Each structure stands twice: as C-alpha cells, then as structure tokens.
Amino acid sequence: MDYREFKFTCSEDFREILIAELSEIGFDAFLETDEGFECYSPLDSFDREAFDEILNRYQSHANISFSENLTKKVNWNEEWEKNYDPIAVGDLVFVRASFHEPRPGFKYQIVINPKMSFGTGHHATTFQILQLQGKIDHQGKRVLDVGSGTGILGIMAHLLGASSVEAFDIDDWCVDNGNENFQLNEVPATMGLGSIRDVNPKGPFDIILANINKNVLLDEMEIYSRLLAPHGYLLLSGFYTHDIADIQSACEKLGLELVNQSEKDNWAALVFTKS
Incomplete structure (x- = not known):
C-alpha cells in the first residue's frame, strides 16, 4: 500500500x-x-x-x-525501534517495548510493541488513565476496555488484579496489535473487533475504561452507564480540558458522579462512579 x-x-x-x-x-x-x-x-x-x-x-x-x-x-517496527522511548508513570508502571531492557523500581512493567496503534503511554490521555487506574482497586473486578488501541489499559487492569478483561477496537490493525500485546503480557483475553454496539458486551462491569474522543464518548455514554455495576467506576479520556463540562453534564444526567479528575497538556481524564 x-x-x-x-x-x-x-x-x-x-x-x-x-x-x-x-x-x-x-x-x-x-x-x-x-x-x-x-x-x-x-x-x-x-x-x-x-x-x-x-x-x-x-x-x-x-x-x-x-x-x-x-x-x-x-517497516513500522524498524521505525518504532528508532523513535520509541520507554515511559515511566510515577513509580506505578514502566511501559517499554520488547527491545528495551526492564527497569527496576516500579510496581509493574508493561511491554507494548505499538506498531501503528494508538496508546503507548506517551500521549497525555493514556498516561492519565494509567495514573488513575493505579488509584482504583481492581482486585477481582470485571473490566471493560472500550476502543482499546494497543491494549495498554486492559493490560494495566490485568496487572492490578482484575478477574477478567474484555476489550475491543473498531480497527482491525489495533485488534491484531492488541492481541499481540496481550500475549506479551500474559493477559488471558482476546480483543474483539467492532464498536461497543457491534460487540455488545454483557454487563455489569465493575470498571469501564474509555479513552476515545468526545463525540464517541457522548454518543456511547448511555451504554457505559447501563453496563456499569452499582458503585462501579467509569474512567474517561480523549478530550480537551474545555470539554470537561459537556462530558460531566452528560454523565450526571445518567446518575454518574464525578469523583476524580486530572489534566495534562490540555487533555483531561475523569473518573465517575455509579451511585
């Protein structure tokens, strides 16, 4: 091509x-x-x-x-090897490619061979969601990763103790790459192909991760709310700080309460809970 x-x-x-x-x-x-x-x-x-x-x-x-x-x-792999640097998210997780050496001093290590997929930890949205995941109890929880990209957030959920991770993306290249990364990190899951309406996951989920973009989030918000278990957590990113009010308003209309948020490089990440 x-x-x-x-x-x-x-x-x-x-x-x-x-x-x-x-x-x-x-x-x-x-x-x-x-x-x-x-x-x-x-x-x-x-x-x-x-x-x-x-x-x-x-x-x-x-x-x-x-x-x-x-x-x-x-040759995307060759280009990534030239340009892809590892990422440290505090002392929580060290995100590296398979050609990087592990680094001590972190609670977790994630291996991502990104190819053309989006979500390596470099982008402010992914970085913030990883941080926020580290503040939420994942032990024994069912987790849904919407628009998974490289699968990095689903991998983080697995490392944090989730009992199961379901993930999907609309891009077949992302699905292939995500499944490769799941195998590299020994995640017992297979990424699906399609939108949330195509895949039609069966709730309830204790934690839902959606790092996409504002328009998709607003369009699918009612589905997230319906799939989220009572007292579960919905983590959202992929939008700018000036979009926070629109996202928060849509969530509150569905009975979701904002409990945490962060901002980085004009990008926002929000955590809601279902009361």
Whole structure:
C-alpha cells in the first residue's frame, strides 16, 4: 500500500493536539521527532479538505511547517525501534517495548510493541488513565476496555488484579496489535473487533475504561452507564480540558458522579462512579 508521508515541525505545546486531530481523519501512524512528528495516511483514504481545515485552524498558534511525500509501505517496527522511548508513570508502571531492557523500581512493567496503534503511554490521555487506574482497586473486578488501541489499559487492569478483561477496537490493525500485546503480557483475553454496539458486551462491569474522543464518548455514554455495576467506576479520556463540562453534564444526567479528575497538556481524564 502507498502512503502519504508528512514531516511536521510545530510548537511543542501543540504536538499532541495535532497528532490527535490527524488521527481523527485517517492518519494511522505517528513518529515523534525532536522538532515535531512524522505521520502517514494511506493514499486511497487521504482527505485533503479535512487536512487543510486542521492546518488552517492551528497554523497561527502552532507555528506549523511541513513537507509532504509519497512513500511505499514503511517497516513500522524498524521505525518504532528508532523513535520509541520507554515511559515511566510515577513509580506505578514502566511501559517499554520488547527491545528495551526492564527497569527496576516500579510496581509493574508493561511491554507494548505499538506498531501503528494508538496508546503507548506517551500521549497525555493514556498516561492519565494509567495514573488513575493505579488509584482504583481492581482486585477481582470485571473490566471493560472500550476502543482499546494497543491494549495498554486492559493490560494495566490485568496487572492490578482484575478477574477478567474484555476489550475491543473498531480497527482491525489495533485488534491484531492488541492481541499481540496481550500475549506479551500474559493477559488471558482476546480483543474483539467492532464498536461497543457491534460487540455488545454483557454487563455489569465493575470498571469501564474509555479513552476515545468526545463525540464517541457522548454518543456511547448511555451504554457505559447501563453496563456499569452499582458503585462501579467509569474512567474517561480523549478530550480537551474545555470539554470537561459537556462530558460531566452528560454523565450526571445518567446518575454518574464525578469523583476524580486530572489534566495534562490540555487533555483531561475523569473518573465517575455509579451511585
């Protein structure tokens, strides 16, 4: 498959925002660099109009410049090995690829070979959910991981003692990658393919993890509420801090109470409970 390759330089504060925006319009691989990032879109699905709209929206704030090329299919594993650094989430968990050495001093280690999937711990949303998971009792709990990406949050739930983890994603590449990562971390689960409506998981779940985006979260919120056990926890991220009010309002209408939250690099993560 041919790809459209872009090499961006931009203000550091906007790097993750641009990556998130581009991931919404079909870009399926990102490599962060010292000056910005590289990103790739399959040639047959590239949306020039949507791409230009994002650039126009952020150009004056983010000081964006880029080059554009066509390229054949990339050896993603080789590129990740060049650019992927391990991540430490406090002393809770050390997230590394299989080509990194383990590091002592952490309660848990997660091995992620990310390929083109989203969710390595580098992004502020994933980082925050991992932190918040560490503050919740997972022992013997049923956990649902919605839009799992690499499977990193489901793996964290397993390490924290969950009795079962169910996970799924709408992207078949993510499903293949997630299942590989489940095997690397000895998670006794198989990631499914489809949306929450397609997969139709059977509740109740003690903990639901959903790190997606605002529009999907709002669309699926009633389903999360219905699947969540009484006194269970719903962890949400994938949206900006200015979206907190909309997310909180939707949750409160369903009887969900905000009990914890965090912010990092303009991204938010919220924890709700079902009373």
